Amino acid sequence: MLKRWRQTLTLTDVMVYAIGVIIGIAIVYGTLRTWQKAEYTPEQWINLTIDGLKLGSIYALIALGYTLVYGILRMINFAHGEVFMAGPFTAVFLAMYLDEIGFYNAQPIISLLLITLLSATVSVTVALLLEKLAYRRLRYAPRLVPLITAIGASFFLQYTFRGFYGADVETYPNLDILKGTLTFGPITIPKADLLVIVSGFLLMLLLYGIVQHTKIGKAMRSVSEDKEVAALMGIDVDRIIQFTFGLGGASAGIAGILYAIIYQNVQAFMGFIPGLKAFTAAVLGGIGNVVGAWLGGTLLGLLESLGPNLFLSGLGVPAANQLKDGIAFAILVFILIFRPSGILGERLSKTKA
C-alpha cells in the first residue's frame, strides 16, 4: 500500500495536505484549550448553537437559489443577494401599513402570510427579470461573461432599490405572538428562532421533494445534465430554466422574511454579504446539490456563531469575533483540500445511488 501511495502522491499533494493538517491541528488545539478554560456555560453554548442554526437556516435558503441556478446553468448568479434583498425590503412597507391599521397583531398569521407572499412575489419577479433580460442571451457564452453581467446586475439592483426606497434602514414592527421563549428540558429557545429553524428545514424538504420526486424536478435534473438532449426529449428548456430561477427567487424571498423576523432591520445593501456567505455555503456543501446547500448553510452558520469562541479564544487571539469570517473561509479551505467538490459533492442530477 505504501508503495502505491508513493506512486500516486506528488509533492503538490503533500504540500497541500500539510496545509490542511495544520489548519486541522489549530482547530483541534484551540477547541481543547477552550474546553480546558471552561469560560462559557452550557447555557451559553446552547444559545450560540441556536443562533448558528437560525443564521444557518437563512444562509441555507439563499444558498438553495445559488445551487439550483448553478446546477442548471453552471453560472454563479452574483445578483442573488439582491433577489434576497428585494423581497423583504418591499414587504416592509406592507408590514408597516398593516401595523398602522392594527391588523398586524390582530391577525398575525394572516399578516405573516400576506407579507411572505408579497416578499416571495417581488423576489421571484426580480429573479425572472434577471433571467430574461440579463442571462438568457448569455447562456452559451464563456463562464466569465455571465459572471460580469451578474455583478453589474447586482450593483444595478442595489442602487435601484436604494433610489426607490431611500438609503435609510427600515424596521419591521414586532409581532407579539413571536415574543417570548419555549423550553424543552434544558434548552430555552425563543419562539422566533424556532420558527425560522423549522421553516428552513421544512422548505428544504419541500424543495428536495420537488427536485427529486416531481415531473418538473426530473425535467430540471435532465436539463442540468445536458441541455440539448433534454430539448430532444421534448422538454421546454426555457420554461424549466425560468422555473428554476423562480424557485430560487421564492426561496430567497421567504428567507428574507425569516431574516426580517429575527433581525428586523432591512436596507438596500443588506443582501450583499449574506449573498456572498450563502454562495460560500453552497460551495461548501457541494454546489448543485439541494441537500448540500442546506448542510453547507447550516454548517456555515454554526461556524460563524461558534467558531471564534470555540477555536480562537482558545488560541489566545484577542477580539476573536472580529475574525469570524476568516474562520469560515479557513474551514472552507480545509474542507476543499480534502474534499474538493464540497461535502456532498456536485451535481443536481446525481441521484442517491
Added chain:
Amino acid sequence: MSKRLLIIVSIIMISSMVLAACGAKPYECTDKIGCVTVGPTDPVHIAYAMVINGPDATLGIDSRNGAEIAIADKGGKVLDHAIKFDGEDDGCSAEGGQAAGTKLAADPTIVAILGTSCSSALRVAMPLWSTAGFTVISASNTAVDLTEAGNENNYPGYLRTAHNDKVQGAAAAQFAYNFLGFKKAATIHDGSIYADGLQKVFADEFTKLGGTITARESVDPLQVSMSGVLTTIASGTPEIIYHPIFIAAGTQLILQTWKTPGLENTVEMGADGMFSPDVMKGAGDAVEGVYVSSPDFTKFGADYTAKFLPAYQAAYGSVPVSIFHAHAYDAMNMVLACVEKVTVKDSDGTLHIPRQGLRDCMYATKDFKGLTGNLTCTPTGDCADPKIAVFEYHAGEYPPTKVWP
C-alpha cells in the same frame, strides 16, 4: 484658415483682453494668502466634501441638509450675493478624500469648505486645501490628531464643530464611573476610525479613574448576528458595554444584548453616532435604558423644535437621521457670519473676501450661539462646546431624555 480671418480673430482677442484689464478694481488685496473676488452678479461659492454615496451616505447627506437649512435661513444670500453650495463625495476614505481634495483645490472661486465627513479623508485632503488657502470646517471629524498642536495632521485653516474624541470618550467614561458607579466595562467598536478612537479614549479614561475593562471587541458595521461577540463579553460580566458605533450594528447589539445569557441586566451606552430616531425605531422595546452621549441639544432653545425641525421635514421629507446635521448647521452659520464680518464690499457690489482674514475670524470665534451649544474656537481648531451631555432612551420616545450633567 485664411489670413484675413486670422487677423480678425486676433484683433478680437487682444481687444477683449485689454478691455478686461481696463475694468481694473480699485481695491488692493493686502491679505497674506490672497483674496477671493466675487463679481456683482456672481454667487459666493462655498463647497462641501461629505460622504453622500454608498452605505454611509446618511451621514453626509444629513450634514449637507443641515448646512442647506442654514443657507435657507439666511434667505440663500450673504451680503446680497447668492450662495452657491455644491461639492464632492469624500467616500469616507483616503482615496475619496484625495479625489475630492484635488477637485476642490483646483477651484479658486471657493471661499470655504464644509467637510470632510471622515477623518481618513481629511488627512489626505487638508494639505491640498491648506495650501490653496481655503477655510475648512468639519461637522463630523472626531479624530484627535487633526487639532493636536504640533501633529503632522494639524494644518492651518482647519476647524471643526464636532466633538473631539478626547472630549466625548472621556465624558462617557466619567459618566459610567462617577455617575453610574460602574467599575467593570466592556467596549465594542466597528472598525471605523471614529468608533475605534472613541473606545480607546474611553478605555484609557475609565482605567485612569480606577475601573477595569473586561473585554475589547469589534463587530462589522453591517453585521447582524451578535451572539458570538456578546457571549465572549458575557464571560467577563461587565456592568456596562460601551459601543460608540453607528445605527445599523448598534441597533442589532441593543436588540440582542438583553437576550444573551449573562448580559440580561447589562447597561449599554453609545456615542453620537447612535443619537438617531432610527435607533429608537429599530430597537423597539429593547432601547429602554440605553444611554447615548451627544451635544446638549436641550440648550438649543425652542427654535430647534419650533422652526428648525419643521423646516428640515418640509424640505427633505423626514427628520434628520444623524446628529451631525446640527454641527453642520452651526458650521455654515459660523462661516457666513465671518464672511459678513471680514468682506470688503465695493460700491458696485463686488466682494473681496480675504482668505487669511477669514481664517483669523473663524479661529477667533467666541461664544457663538449655535444649535450644538456655545462655540468657542481653540487656536488649533476645536470649536465644539466642551460640554457634552448623556441622554437615556425610552421606548417609543424621541429624542431621548437628558440625564447628565
Added chain:
Amino acid sequence: MNTETSSPWKQALNNGLISGVLCLLVMLVGLVESFGDTYIISGMITLGEIVLLAPVVLLTYTALRSATNSSRRTMVGISAIIGLISGCIISAFILLCQVVDLRFMFVNASPALFNLLMRGVPLPLGALIPPLQCAFASLVTLGIYLIPSRLRASVVQGFLWVVVFGTLRDQILIIDLFKIQPFSFILTRFVFASSGLSLIGALFVFAISAGLAYYLRGRKNRPAVIRSARVQKRNRIILIAILALIILSLPYALGLFYSEILDTTGLFIMMGLGLNIVVGFAGLLDLGYVAFYAIGAYTMGVLTSQLGGLTFWQALPFALVAAWLAGIILGLPVLRMRGDYLAIVTLGFGEIVRLLALSDWLKLYLGGAQGIQQIAQPIIGPVAFNSLQKLYYLILIGIIIVAFVAWRLKDSHLGRSWMAIREDEDVAQAMGINLVLTKLLAFSTGALFAGLAGTLGAAKLTSVYPHSMTFIVSINVLVIIIIGGMGSIPGVFVGALVLVGLPRLLSEFQEYQYWFFGLALVVMMLFRPEGLWPEARRKLELHEAEGSIEPPITETVSTGQ
C-alpha cells in the same frame, strides 16, 4: 422578438408600455430630479429631461427598426403611440400620487419631481405635458431615423457630443491649460454658460462634431492612399513622438485634479495587467486580488513609518518580495481546485487579509482601524515625488515596466504554458507542462504586479487603511480586464480609462455612479462581450458562440413566446 408575425401596431403598444415603465423606473430611482438642474443647454434642456426621455427614444428606435416595410403614416403613428403611452403612464402615476402619497415608500415621488415633469404647469392642465413631451421626443426620433444614413450618423454624433460637453462643463473648465487667457475667455463667455452650454456654444459643438463625423465617414469610403515604406515609417515616428509628448505633459497641462485621476487609473492599469496574467492568460479566476495590493501597501507602510524608518526605495524590494511570496502562499492550497471553488477560496483569501489588517490582534504591527500614516514618498536625488503630478511619472515608468514584462511573457514559453492550462488542464499536463510550477508562477507574477501598485498607492496617499482593501476593489480590477478584453494588454488600458478614469471624471453623478456602472456592465456583456479592445482570437470565439445561442431544435419545441 418575432417581428414577422406581430403587427407593428401591437409592437408599438408593447414598446410604449415598456418605455413607460422604464420612465417610471428612472423617475423613481431619483435620476430625473437629481439631474434636473444640470443644464445641457442653459435654460433650455436639462440632463434630467434627457434621462427621462431616453427610454422613449430607444424604444421608438427599436420599433422603427423592425417596421422597415411600413408606410410613412404607419411610422408616424407608431412613434406617436409610443410617446403618448409613455407620457400617459407618467401622468397616471402623477395623478395617483395626488390621491395617495406614496412618499413613505418611494422617496422620490415628491411634488418637486412632479413639478419638473409637468414643466411647472399646474394640474389639471399639467397632466397633458408628459404625453406631449414624450410624443415630441419620439417624433424627433422618427425624424432622425428618416434622415439618410450618413447624415443621420453625423447628426446623432452631434447630439451626443452636445450632451457630453454640456454635462462635462465643470470638468473642462478645471483643466489648467484652459485657464490660460484666450481659452478661458472663449470658453467661459461664449461656449459655456453658468451651467451647461450656451445656445451658441451648443450650436458650435453640434456643427463641429457633426461636421467632423461626416467628413471622417466620407474618408473611410475613399480608396486608401499608398505611401512608400520610408514615408510610412517617418509618419509613425512623428506620431509616436507627438503621443509621447502629450503623455509626458499631461499632469501639468491638465492640472491637479486630472493628475489624481491619472495616477489612480495608472495603479489600476498595473493591477489589471497583473490580474490579466492570472485570469486572462492562465484562466485562474482570482476574486481576492486586492490582497496582494494590500500586502504590498502594508509592507511599504510598516517599513517606512513608525516601525521601520526605511526610505521608499529601501522598503520597495521587501514589499515586492512579500507580495510575490503571498502569491505562492495563496497558490499552494488551491493547486488542485478548479473553476468556481478556486474563485471562492481566493475571495476568502482576500477577505482574510483585510480582516487581519483591520484586526485588533495585529494592531500593534498593522495599525488596526487607524491604519498606518506618514508613509514615505520616493526621493531620487534632489527630487522628492511628493505631489500627484510628480508621482505620475513614477507610475508611468512602473506601467511601462509591467506592460513590457507582460507582453514578453505572453509570447514566451511560460505564456504559452499558461494559455494551454487555460484551455484544458489535463491535456496541458499530458503535453508535459508542470502544472504546479506554472500555476504558482502565474499567481506570484500577478501578485508581484499588484504589490508594486500597492507600494505606489501607499506613497500616493501617504497612508494605508484596511477599509480600502475591500472585495469591491478585486471586482473592479476583474471588470477592467473583462471590459477591456480578456488576455489583451491594450485592453487593460482601455478598460481602466473607461471604468476608473471616467467615473472619477463624472463625479457629479456620484450618487448614481454604481447604478450606471452596473447598467453599463450588463449592456456591454450583452452586446460586446469580447471587450473594447479584444484579442482577435477571443472575438472570433465569442461571436462564433453567439451564432449558436439557440440550438435549432429548441425553437420548434418551445411553445411561442
